[in-house]
Amino acid sequence: MPQWLEVIIRTLISVVVLFGLTRLLGKRQISQLSFFEYITGITLGSITAYVSIDIDTDWYLGLISMGVWVLVSLGIEILQMKSKKARNLIDSKGTVLIKDGKILEDNLKKERLTNEDLLEQLRKKSIFKAAEVEFAVMEPDGEINALLKNEYQPLTPSHLGIKVSPEPEPQAVILDGEIMDEPLSTLKLNRQWLNTELEKIGVSLDNVYLAQVDGYGQLFVDLYDDLVQVPEPQVKASLLAQIKKCEADLEMFALSTQDPTVKAMYGTCSTKLQQVIDEVKPILSQ
Template sequence: MPLWLEVIVRTLVAVVILFVLTRLLGKRQISQLSFFEYITGITIGSITAYISLDVNTDWYLGIIAVTVWFLVSLGIEFIQLKSKKARDLIDSSSTVLIKDGKILEENLKKERLTNEELMEQLRKKSIFKAAEVEFAVMEPDGQINAMLKSEYQPITPAHLGIKVAPQPEPQTVIIDGKLMDEPLATLGLNRKWLNTELEKLGVSLDNVNLGQVDAYGQLYVDLYDDQITVPQPQVKPVLLAQLKKCEADLEMFALSTDEEEAKKLYSDCSMKLQKVIDQVKPLLIQ
């Protein structure tokens, strides 16, 4: 076999082996790596390169070496799942870097981290003042996570005492100008509905790069032609306006009638509807 052909064959075999082993090791191996996973990734990559290029050595030896590393890695992951002590020993534990707005300099030195590097990581999380941080920790994979003090956290519906129903994920119904029937069926919609919504927006299907429908049945589209401005969906604003109109009509009915029973009924309904509007208004404002 010519040398160039042998290199091609060995490279293809190495790619297949690397792909199969990576799939077997799971998604952790391609996400944020722990210390041992980092070593494993480098080693397996080096051995597969050896399988591919070292034509003077039997390549089955490289396959044996990769298999051994794979089995060791799999065994260590199994031990980590069973034992916290093993996890702490292999991956180390988290290190607190900031507590109550105070930077812990000794822990920074322990992790060989400078103040500039710490602030850089905080800025990536939109945190610009260390004094606003309640708690910051460096995870075993090297990532820094931080929690702001209560007074600096964004206001959420929970802070306002508003209960918000779970919101289903948006469904992508158009990709590259083609309709996706399964996501439409998930939402209980069909092609006729989608074509009608596209007509309302004044766009053609073949000009849609991506189309998504949210939990409220509103269609959002991204067009290939960026010069065209697509009007924003008006379902929620229209619904809010209709609710306010109904509430105003009830108040008018209460004022226009002379019957006390009817006046009280209209007033009670108006107050109840106003409470409903107050609850759903945060969801209906664009």
């Protein structure tokens, strides 16, 4: 067999085996590498190159070595799941860098970080003043997470005592100009509804790169032609306006009638509807 053909075959086999072993190790290998997983990744890459190019040795020896490394890595992951001591030994523990608003210089030196490194990592979290940080920790994977002081945290509905209903998951109903029927069915919608909504905003299907529908039935589209401006959906605003109009009509009916019973009925309905408006306004105003 020609050497060039053998290298091609070895490389293809190595790629397939490496892909399978990587899938076996799981997504954690990609997102959050421990020290040992980092070593495993480098070693598997080196062995794969060896299997692909070194035609003077038996290729199956490299595959055996790859298999051993993967089995050892899986064994360590299982041990970490069952033992906290093993997790601390292999992955180490998080290191507190800022506590009670004070930078811990000794811990920075322990992790071989400079104050400039710390500020850079905080900027990546959109934090530009160290004085605004209450607590910061360096995770075992090297990422720095920070908690802002109360006065610098973003204002949320919970701070105002407002209960907000869960946001339903948006569904992609058009991808690359193709209608996705399954997401439409999940939202209990159909193609006729979608085509009607596209007509309302004056957009043709073949010009839609991506379209999503949120849990409230609002359609958001992104077009291939970036110069075309698409109007924002007004479903929520329209619904809120209709509810307010109903409340105003009830209040007007209560003022216009002379019958005490009818006046009380309209007044009670108006008050209850106003309470509903106060509850749904944070949602419909988004």
